[in-house]
Amino acid sequence: MTRGLIEALAREYSIELLQELHARGWSSASELAREMGIHVATTMRKLAELETLGLLEKRSRTDSDVIEYRLAKPRVEIVLDFDADEKATARDAWRRAERVLVKEHPNRKVFLESDDQVRRVRRILFLKVLRRRTEARTVELSELEGRFLWALPYASEAGRSVAEICRRAEIESPLQLSRVLEFVKELERLGILEVVQ
Numbered sequence: 001m002t003r004g005l006i007e008a009l010a011r012e013y014s015i016e017l018l019q020e021l022h023a024r025g026w027s028s029a030s031e032l033a034r035e036m037g038i039h040v041a042t043t044m045r046k047l048a049e050l051e052t053l054g055l056l057e058k059r060s061r062t063d064s065d066v067i068e069y070r071l072a073k074p075r076v077e078i079v080l081d082f083d084a085d086e087k088a089t090a091r092d093a094w095r096r097a098e099r100v101l102v103k104e105h106p107n108r109k110v111f112l113e114s115d116d117q118v119r120r121v122r123r124i125l126f127l128k129v130l131r132r133r134t135e136a137r138t139v140e141l142s143e144l145e146g147r148f149l150w151a152l153p154y155a156s157e158a159g160r161s162v163a164e165i166c167r168r169a170e171i172e173s174p175l176q177l178s179r180v181l182e183f184v185k186e187l188e189r190l191g192i193l194e195v196v197q
Helices: 002-010 014-024 029-036 040-052 082-099 143-151 162-168 174-190
Strands: 056-060 067-071 101-104 110-115 120-129 134-140 193-195
Touching (some): 014 029, 014 067, 029 067, 040 056, 040 067, 082 174, 143 162
Antiparallel strands (some): 101 193
16 A cells, blocks of 8 residues: 555656645545646546545535545655565565475576585576577676575476575575565576476
C-alpha cells in the first residue's frame, strides 16, 4: 500500500489536486479541472486513483448525477516500515527460493572466470564463433552474483534449491535473496543455468 501511495503522489498533478481539494472542500472533477487548467479526463483519472488509495471521499451531489470529492483527512502521513517490509519480503523470497531447483547448463560458448581465493566468479565470457574470427562479450558480476555462481552445482550434479545455494554462498539477507532470484531468471535466459523443477 505504501509503495502504491508514494507512486501515486509522485505522478503529475496528484499533490496539486489534493491541495486544491483541501482548499475548496467538496468539488466535482470538472470544477477542479477548470480551476487547475487540466483536462477533465485527467482529473477524473487522478481522483479515482486517489479515492482508491483512501485519500478521498466521494458522494453524489444532491439532486444531480454529479460526483463530488473531498479529502478523507486533512493530513496524509506516509510511514516507511523497513522492518515489516523486510520480514514480508524474507518470507516470500525464502519460500520461492526453496522451490526453485537449479544447476549449471552445459554451454561450450560460455566461460566463467573465477577467483579461487575469494570463492566467487568474477565475470562471464560469451564467445561467438564467426566465419574467420571469434567475438567475445564479457559480463562483469557483482560480488553477490559471483558468490552465487561459485556455489552453483555443475551440470553433472543434481539440482539444488536456490535457497540452499545461497546458504552455501553465505547469502542470508532477504533483499539479496530477492536479487539472486532475479539473477537466476537472467542466467536461465542466457543459457548459463537450467531450472530443474
